[in-house]
Amino acid sequence: MERLLEIKNLNIEFHDHDIPERVVNNFNLELAKGEIVGIVGESGSGKSMTAMAIAGLLRRHDMEKKGEIIFEGKELLHASRSEVRQYQGDDIGMIFQEPMTSLNPVKRIGWQVEESLRIHRPDMSKEERYRRAIESLRDVELEEPEKVYRQYPHELSGGMRQRVMIAAAMICEPKLLIADEPTTALDVTIQLQIVKLLQRLNQEKQTSILFISHDLSLVKKLCHRIIVMHDGNIVESGSTKEVFYQPKEEYTKQLIQAIPKLEKLIL
Ligand SMILES: Nc1ncnc2c1ncn2[C@@H]1O[C@H](COP(=O)(O)OP(=O)(O)O)[C@@H](O)[C@H]1O
Numbered sequence: 001m002e003r004l005l006e007i008k009n010l011n012i013e014f015h016d017h018d019i020p021e022r023v024v025n026n027f028n029l030e031l032a033k034g035e036i037v038g039i040v041g042e043s044g045s046g047k048s049m050t051a052m053a054i055a056g057l058l059r060r061h062d063m064e065k066k067g068e069i070i071f072e073g074k075e076l077l078h079a080s081r082s083e084v085r086q087y088q089g090d091d092i093g094m095i096f097q098e099p100m101t102s103l104n105p106v107k108r109i110g111w112q113v114e115e116s117l118r119i120h121r122p123d124m125s126k127e128e129r130y131r132r133a134i135e136s137l138r139d140v141e142l143e144e145p146e147k148v149y150r151q152y153p154h155e156l157s158g159g160m161r162q163r164v165m166i167a168a169a170m171i172c173e174p175k176l177l178i179a180d181e182p183t184t185a186l187d188v189t190i191q192l193q194i195v196k197l198l199q200r201l202n203q204e205k206q207t208s209i210l211f212i213s214h215d216l217s218l219v220k221k222l223c224h225r226i227i228v229m230h231d232g233n234i235v236e237s238g239s240t241k242e243v244f245y246q247p248k249e250e251y252t253k254q255l256i257q258a259i260p261k262l263e264k265l266i267l
C-alpha cells in the first residue's frame with residue numbers, strides 16, 4: 001500500500017512551567033492511502049496534541065517539538081508557517097469536537113463551507129464555488145443543501161453542524177482527514193450516523209482518516225487499525241481485530257471493559 005503519512009519519534013514537551021511537561025512521547029505512525037487509523041485513549045493522553053502537530057497547528061514558543069512528520073514525502077513538523085498553510089484545508093482537512101466553536105456564528109453556512117476554496121482555489125469562479133459547496137453539502141447527506149447554504153449555524157442541529165464541518169473539511173478533497181473527537185458532543189445515534197458517513201467518504205474518495213476518540217467502540221466500528229495512547233505514550237497498536245479481541249496490555253483491556261453495554265448493542 002502506498003504511504004501517505006509517516007510520523008517518526010514525535011515528542012512534544014511544554015515549557016510553560018518550571019518543570020518541562022512531556023505530553024507526547026516517541027509517537028510513531030505510518031498511514032497508507034485510503035487507510036483509517038484510530039487513536040484512542042482517555043482524556044489527557046496526548047491525542048489532541050498529536051493531531052494538532054500533524055495539522056501544523058502547534059506553533060507555540062513555549063513548547064519543544066522533536067521528530068518528523070512526513071506527509072507525501074514532505075517534512076511538516078519543522079516546516080515554515082507558509083509551507084504548512086499550503087496543506088491545511090487542501091491536502092489535509094480537519095474537523096474538531098465542537099462545531100459550534102469552529103463555525104462562525106455570524107456567517108452563513110455556505111460562506112464557511114467555501115472557505116478552503118477561497119484560500120486554495122483563488123481562481124475559481126463564484127458560480128463554481130457555489131456548485132462545489134452544494135455538492136459537498138449533499139455529499140454529507142444534508143437534505144436541501146441550497147437551504148442549508150443560506151442558513152446560520154444556530155439554525156442547525158448539532159448533528160447537522162458536524163456534517164457541515166465535514167463538508168467544509170472535504171471541499172478541497174483532502175488526502176488526509178484528521179477528525180479529533182468529531183462526535184463527542186453528539187448523542188449515540190447521531191454519532192453512529194457520522195461514523196457511517198466517514199466510512200462512506202473513505203470508501204468513495206479513498207480519503208485516509210485519522211480518527212481520534214476516547215470511545216473505543218466508535219473506533220472499533222470505523223478504523224482499520226488502532227493506536228492506544230496513555231499518558232503521552234503508545235501503549236498498544238495493531239489491527240482493530242487484534243487490539244479489540246486479543247489486547248495485550250492491561251490498559252487496553254480496561255478500556256474495552258469500560259464500554260457501556262448499551263453502546264455494545266448499538267455499535
Ligand atoms: N497549554 C498547555 N500547557 C501544558 N500542558 C498542556 C497544555 N495543553 C495541554 N496540556 C497537557 O497535554 C496533555 C495532553 O493533552 P491532549 O493532547 O489535549 O489530550 P487528549 O486530547 O488525549 O485529551 C494533557 O496532560 C494536558 O494537560
Ligand SMILES: [Mg+2]
Pocket residue numbers: 047048049180181
Ligand atoms: Mg483531545
